[in-house]
Amino acid sequence: MSEAAGEPILQTEGLTKEFMGFVAVNDVGLTVKRGTIHALIGPNGAGKTTCFNLLTKFHKPTSGRIVFKGADITDKTPSQIALIGMVRSFQISSVFPHLTVLENVRVGLQQRLGISMHFWKSEKTLDRLNDEAMHCLGQVGLAEFADRTAVSLPYGRKRALEIATTLGMNPELMLLDEPTQGMGHEDVDRVTQLIKKVSAGRTVLMVEHNMKVVASIADTITVLQRGSVIASGTYAEVSANPQVMDAYLGTTTTEGLGAH
Amino acid sequence: MSPRTKALYLVLLALLLIVPFQNMVYIVFVMKLLCFALFASAFNLLLGYTGLLSFGHAAFFGGAAYVTAHACKAWGWTPEMGILAGMAYAAITGWAFGSLAIRRQGIYFAMITLALSQLIFFLALQLKFTGGEDGIQGVPRGKLFGLIDLSSDTALYYFVLALALFGFLAIQRAIHSPFGQVLKSIRENEPRAISLGYDVAKFKLLAFVISATLAGMAGSAKSLVFQLATLTDVHWHMSGEVVLMTILGGIGTILGPVVGAGVVIGLQNYLAGIGSFSTIVLGAIFVVCVLAFRRGIVGEWLALLERRRAAKAEAGYRES
Numbered sequence: 393m394s395e396a397a398g399e400p401i402l403q404t405e406g407l408t409k410e411f412m413g414f415v416a417v418n419d420v421g422l423t424v425k426r427g428t429i430h431a432l433i434g435p436n437g438a439g440k441t442t443c444f445n446l447l448t449k450f451h452k453p454t455s456g457r458i459v460f461k462g463a464d465i466t467d468k469t470p471s472q473i474a475l476i477g478m479v480r481s482f483q484i485s486s487v488f489p490h491l492t493v494l495e496n497v498r499v500g501l502q503q504r505l506g507i508s509m510h511f512w513k514s515e516k517t518l519d520r521l522n523d524e525a526m527h528c529l530g531q532v533g534l535a536e537f538a539d540r541t542a543v544s545l546p547y548g549r550k551r552a553l554e555i556a557t558t559l560g561m562n563p564e565l566m567l568l569d570e571p572t573q574g575m576g577h578e579d580v581d582r583v584t585q586l587i588k589k590v591s592a593g594r595t596v597l598m599v600e601h602n603m604k605v606v607a608s609i610a611d612t613i614t615v616l617q618r619g620s621v622i623a624s625g626t627y628a629e630v631s632a633n634p635q636v637m638d639a640y641l642g643t644t645t646t647e648g649l650g651a652h
Numbered sequence: 653m654s655p656r657t658k659a660l661y662l663v664l665l666a667l668l669l670i671v672p673f674q675n676m677v678y679i680v681f682v683m684k685l686l687c688f689a690l691f692a693s694a695f696n697l698l699l700g701y702t703g704l705l706s707f708g709h710a711a712f713f714g715g716a717a718y719v720t721a722h723a724c725k726a727w728g729w730t731p732e733m734g735i736l737a738g739m740a741y742a743a744i745t746g747w748a749f750g751s752l753a754i755r756r757q758g759i760y761f762a763m764i765t766l767a768l769s770q771l772i773f774f775l776a777l778q779l780k781f782t783g784g785e786d787g788i789q790g791v792p793r794g795k796l797f798g799l800i801d802l803s804s805d806t807a808l809y810y811f812v813l814a815l816a817l818f819g820f821l822a823i824q825r826a827i828h829s830p831f832g833q834v835l836k837s838i839r840e841n842e843p844r845a846i847s848l849g850y851d852v853a854k855f856k857l858l859a860f861v862i863s864a865t866l867a868g869m870a871g872s873a874k875s876l877v878f879q880l881a882t883l884t885d886v887h888w889h890m891s892g893e894v895v896l897m898t899i900l901g902g903i904g905t906i907l908g909p910v911v912g913a914g915v916v917i918g919l920q921n922y923l924a925g926i927g928s929f930s931t932i933v934l935g936a937i938f939v940v941c942v943l944a945f946r947r948g949i950v951g952e953w954l955a956l957l958e959r960r961r962a963a964k965a966e967a968g969y970r971e972s
Contacts, residue, residue, distance in 0.1 A: 407920065428745070430681055448717070448847065450843070450846075469851070470846045470847060471847075471849050471850055471851045471852070472849075474846075474847055474848055474849030475849045479847060479848070479849075481847075482843060482844065482847075486841055486843065487841070487844070488836070488837045488840035488841050488844065488846040489841070490724075490836075491833075491836060491837065491840060494932050495833065496831070496889055499833055499834065499837045499845075499848065500848045502830055502833060502834070503848060503849045503850070507830045508830050508831060508833075508834050508850065508855075509830075509831055509854070509858060510829060510830050510831055511825070511826040511829045511831035511832065511858065511862065512826075512829065513829050513830055513831075514825070514828065514829065515828045515829055515830065515832065515833060517830060518830055556846070561848060561849070561884050615733060
């Protein structure tokens with residue numbers, strides 16, 4: 393994180409994805425600046441998650457380029473980009489249900505030891521990662537649950553665990569796909585604060601539906617509609633954009649969005 | 653490992669060690685049991701700990717049996733070299749089959765492994781050295797390292813027991829290794845494992861090769877025990893049987909496949925008198941298992957212990 397904040401960490405040029413003739417993502421140019429929280433919003437079916445899957449290589453783009461830290465990553469595999477500092481979460485909570493909370497984090501940490509193919513070594517060789525794993529869990533307030541299986545955690549805590557696992561990878565860019573989806577009010581606030589807290593020294597790109605969350609923590613917002621970018625800027629800029637109002641409310645009067 | 657589990661393993665080991673000194677259980681039957689328990693345990697590494705359902709493990713088990721039988725009979729190799737040859741065959745075939753099959757998931761994975769194993773069945777039927785319908789009979793048990801004569805059942809028993817223990821320990825270690833942790837994470841949530849930077853194809857392939865190699869070791873040992881390698885060993889029925897053993901005993905448990913192998917082999921033996929009706933009985937048991945106790949015998953037992961432990965902890969919490 394020696395590079396200056398404000399420089400682009402992730403850029404796309406003309407990113408397009410077609411599914412059998414249906415254009416899900418159309419000519420998207422996105423610039424995510426280092427050290428910011430960047431939100432990707434848009435109505436249902438706008439192509440947010442597809443866009444996410446393109447960025448993290450889970451889908452191959454039909455055309456266009458993706459540049460991360462100055463290098464073209466368009467042809468990399470999903471596991472490769474995780475190793476160069478870009479780690480994602482998923483829309484549905486993605487923990488390892490029958491591993492313990494500690495093991496969940498440790499599986500991520502284990503990556504960097506380079507011994508993951510060593511089937512003849514005892515798992516005790518992983519114990520040296522326990523302190524660091526506990527530290528990650530402490531950051532999201534899960535330290536006391538370390539020995540429980542992930543499946544036994546309530547939903548909000550599962551999402552927190554997911555963030556802890558992602559943190560363990562020490563990513564420069566965290567991609568969060570709807571981190572507050574399906575949560576109650578308290579959980580939403582807690583996870584929002586958590587994202588704010590862990591974003592220190594990192595860059596976060598998140599897909600989010602909840603406008604309150606976006607308004608409170610996002611530095612930059614990009615609005616997608618029918619696969620294309622229709623606006624990009626701060627919350628104030630974006631919410632004043634007539635096209636955005638039209639997309640969200642089907643009206644161009646300004647009062648509507650003010651009520652949010 | 654809890655003290656109670658440790659005690660259980662020690663008792664099991666002691667029982668296995670004294671088998672040649674009693675007359676209640678037929679020693680060749682115990683050897684057969686050991687071979688199948690090892691086969692099922694090797695299979696479980698793939699199904700229970702990686703989440704991959706192979707429907708072609710007979711290719712490794714039976715194919716290795718043929719290789720060992722041929723090496724020992726036609727080339728006069730010592731038993732340990734014969735078994736190593738069988739394992740080498742299983743490892744190479746496992747690598748080849750695995751590389752193809754892991755490109756697909758779920759039912760397609762199972763179908764590819766089944767199709768490939770049918771190729772091995774065809775070869776076993778058609779090639780000269782395999783003896784077609786007759787198989788390879790009268791395989792010499794030979795002298796271990798050229799020294800120890802294995803023609804006595806007792807000597808062979810301890811050799812097979814040593815092989816099986818080696819196999820179980822290898823599997824146990826693989827499960828509880830850094831590699832095993834990643835395997836479990838792939839089983840639990842593959843996209844997440846990918847997003848944490850794991851090239852899951854590499855892990856699945858290595859798991860497949862280890863599983864195939866140990867399945868091959870079981871088949872090789874079996875060909876020495878019965879001095880026989882036949883089409884039964886490479887038939888898809890065998891692939892199905894190992895699935896049955898593993899599910900019946902408990903997927904993803906250490907002892908499950910051993911218990912499952914014991915139940916299936918035991919029943920086959922016991923029901924041999926009623927001929928082909930035995931498959932109906934086995935089938936019925938399988939249906940009951942899938943409907944009533946899905947976690948398998950050992951799986952349900954462990955779940956019961958877990959529930960009791962949780963209830964106790966809850967009670968303790970209330971009192972304090």
